[in-house]
Structures are given as C-alpha cells and as structure tokens.
Amino acid sequence: MNQIALAQTHSRVMVNLNLTVFALAHNLARFAMAPEKWRLRHKSSMELARIDRHTLQDIGISDATRFIAMNEPCWEE
Numbered sequence: 001m002n003q004i005a006l007a008q009t010h011s012r013v014m015v016n017l018n019l020t021v022f023a024l025a026h027n028l029a030r031f032a033m034a035p036e037k038w039r040l041r042h043k044s045s046m047e048l049a050r051i052d053r054h055t056l057q058d059i060g061i062s063d064a065t066r067f068i069a070m071n072e073p074c075w076e077e
Helices: 003-050 053-058 063-071
Strands: none
C-alpha cells in the first residue's frame, strides 16, 4: 500500500469520526435546551391568553388561531 492511499483512508476515517462527534454534540445540545424552549413556549402561550379579543382582531388573529396556539403541546418541534 502506498502512502497516498494510506493518507486518504486515514482522512476519511477522521472525517467520519468528526461528523459523528459533531452529530452527538448537536443532539446533546438540543436535549439540554429543551426545558428552556418549553418554558418560553408556555410563557408566550399564557401571554397570548391575556390579550383581549378586540386587540387580537386588530392584528389579524382569530379566536380559532389563538385557541390552537394556546393548546398545542409544548414538546412539539
């Protein structure tokens, strides 16, 4: 086996390993940020619930849209 073939094989293995590590780190970061994302969705849902009907009509949000937004689960992506 010549040096060029060895170098190409080694670099492919390192690239695959780096991509695997990156994917794992990305998934761990998403998992760690999930509670904060849920908290913010809940907070915005509660703020939407406090807005009166006339203000919502002024900005173009129907009662049905508000109901759906307030009742969607916090854990959906």
